[in-house]
Amino acid sequence: MELTEFEPDRTLPGLLLDRARREPDAVALRYSRGGVVRVLTWRMYLDRVRELAFGLVAQGVRHGDRVAVMSGARPEWVFAALAVQSVGGVVIGVYPTNSPAEIEQVLVHSEAVAFVGESETELAKVAKIAANTPDLRLVVGIDVAPPDLPEGITGASWDDLRSAGDLDSLAELIAATTLDDPAVLFYTSGSTGVPKGVTHSHRTLQHAIQSVVGLYPECRTARHDVVGFLPLAHVAPAVLLVFTPLHTRLVVTFCPIEEYGQVLRAVRPTVVLWPPRFYEKLAAELIAQAESWNGIRRVAYRIAMHVGRRMAERRWSGRRASVLLRIAYAAAVRGVFLPLRAIHGMDRLRVAWTASAAMPESVVALWQIWGLDLRENYGLTETGGCPIGQFGQPFPRPGRIGREFPDPRFQVRLADDREMLIRAPLLFRGYWRNPSETAAVFEDGWFRTGDLMERTPDGDIRLIGRKKDVIITRGGKTVDPQPIEIRLRESPLIEEAIVVGDGRKYLTVLIEPNAAAGAELAERLRAELDRVNADLARVEQLKDFRVLPRPLEASRGERTANGKVKRAAVVDSFAGLIGEMYGVDDDAAIADHVRRPRR
Incomplete structure (x- = not known):
């Protein structure tokens, strides 16, 4: 099916159920702990979700309830999310770095009935404020049992929560949820006031997934690998690492953030979607590595950079490179740049993407010189995915965010004050129990992004500032x-x-x-x-x-x-x-x- 024709017909847990039935023994995801990588199949994935879903039901979690999950990037976050959604509940990602006061704010505002925490650190934070959260009834520990909790709140270990249940009854449970039911609340940073719960449904998330698939279309039919280490409470990692694999052949290897360097080298990913700081950090390290070379390697690198700069200039100016330059550049990539990128496991990547913050043009330029087609895209918590991106021409000129996702339902309009307005099927359903804030950001179905834009003569979008002082x-x-x-x-x-x-x-x-x-x-x-x-x-x-x-x-x-x-x-x-x-x-x-x- 073409991306432009896509319309979801299953909820997210429904996709999992179908996938596990269709290819139960295929690799669903992997995870690394202490340098040892383990594999989970779709059958095993579904088994974990089924056990947890019925465990939640046994603890009184019902359709529509909110459940918060606070942990690093690991399979248990994924299992918990799909289990909550299987019950018809709404999962809330909480950042592991959040303070007790911030956790309290999210739990109270969302009226969360349950909290899943990774370690003693997260569980101690929630125990400290549990008495102030009137709706909280259950606290679950992934690695350890929860500490003492106020009366009326049950503490349970991860294994305690796992319960019996069969596939038929799970399918019946999943069938009670519709595509337009809330699936996830992503809380904003509160940069312009109290944090808001951005509500995405099963339908809007799947349209967001399709925009992510547009970044790597081949992942629909061929296996692609990605390393998951960024917090899943943030919308971009959640959409890419938790939900996109349900629709594609993307295999995530989860790891703690402190292990991401060694796991990158081991996995050699084919898919990357990072904030700018990771490209910047790795580029600085590779520059230092190249400048430490002596003799013939140093000379080869200097010549390769000269060739790479000339090639980049041709690409950005729209001029075709000569045959001689193309041959020289191919030799530079194969002989110098790919071995350099391999130091950090970046040699299998052909296309890479960045979002979430402004990317310095020099960083984009350097990776493109090194042969990596690094592109920018644009998305917000409210869009879930990327309604705008550099989807077309390879090695695009830095400094632009591209054009609308190639689906006529994805539209961008310039307001009179130059604010960028977006209309698309991936837009969130509203701020959780905050109709006034929701109404303030919509105008006749168009979402006010708060970003100012201009169109270049060739139709690309360039951001030129923000309306709000953030x-x-x-x-x-x-x-x-x-x-x-x-x-x-x-x-x-x-x-x-x-x-x-x-x-x-x-x-x-x-x-x-x-x-x-x-x-x-x-x-x-x-x-x-x-x-x-x-x-x-x-x-x-x-x-x-x-x-x-x-x-x-x-x-x-x-x-x-x-x-x-x-x-x-x-x-x-x-x-x-x-x-x-x-x-x-x-x-x-x-x-x-x-x-x-x-x-």
Whole structure:
């Protein structure tokens, strides 16, 4: 079936049931623990889900109930999700890094009746706040039994939850759920207020899956391998690693994030969809490796980079490379770049994708020079998948996010204020029990993305900014700087605070001190940062600060006429000061490597 013709006819657990019946002994997924890789077939996968589903039913979980899962990327997250959905419930991903207060907020807002945690760390967090969650009735530990819990909340181990049940009764249980029932709640970061539960149904998730399949069309008919280590509470890893394999021949090897390097080398994936920071990190390591070479290897690499740059320039300009250049480049890829990429298990990849944050053009360029067709796509929690991507021309010019997914139901429109509006069948069903927020982001069926865009002359989409004053870090985390700045300005030492970090690995802050701040300012300001950081999530914490050498001025464009700070202008005015807080960024090293011949 063509992607443009797709319309789902089974719920997600229904797909699992069909797959296990059709090819029970085929490899469904793999997982690595301590360097040992184990294989699970579709029959084994279904058995785990069946046991857990009836265990949940025995514990009182019913159709429509919400169940939270908090763990790293591992098969148990997948089994729990499909078991919850088999009962007709809604799975909620909780980040392992979430604080007890953040967990409480999600459990209370979603009215979750059950919580599944991985280890003592996660279970201790939920035990700390369990008394404040009126709907919570069950806590399950994957690796260990839960600690003591308040009266009325049952604690159970993973093995305790597994129960008897047969395939016929599971099929009957699954049949009670419809395609338009809620399947997953993905909670936003709360960057623009209280976190919102983005509700995706079985139908919207399957349209999201089809857009992901559009990134790697061959995975419908031929086996592809991917390494799963990113948190499954985030929409992109969940769609790619948990749900896409149900529709395709994609095989995931799950591993703890601390093992991902060695597992990459062992698996040599054929599918990758990462935030920019992973491409950047690996590129920086491979540059260091190449620059450590001596003799003939160093000369060969220098020549290969010269050839690769020329090839990249031809591609981006739309000019056809000469026969001689194509032959030279093929030799450079085979003889130099593929062995270099193999150091990190990246040699089997032909096409790779990035999303969730702005990708430095130099990083895209370098991987393309090295022969990897690295492309960008665009998606949000509310879209589930990628309604926009560089689906067509190989080795596209960096700096664009492509065009609409090739299905006429996927549409993009430019609002009068240049905001990008999207209409597509993968759009979420609304924010969980928040009709006012849902209504605020829809206009006649068009979803307001909050991103500003423009069309290039050849029809591609380029992002040019955001309507809301938020920061997106290099890792794709969205942070609202204003509450942090308000906390800082509570200090009598601080007149103004401007949090920065858009496209960076972490947040820092520029501080305009109070004129009466007095002596030992730097030390006292550090204490103020520590005070504010103590109440912030890790991604929001400020790693460094600089004191502005002068007050912000409206005449320089740094403030509006009524005194409001213009963040972009401040970042431009004090770029050097900001640069000091980040040192020599991988970006700069990679950009230099792309531009200049190495001697």
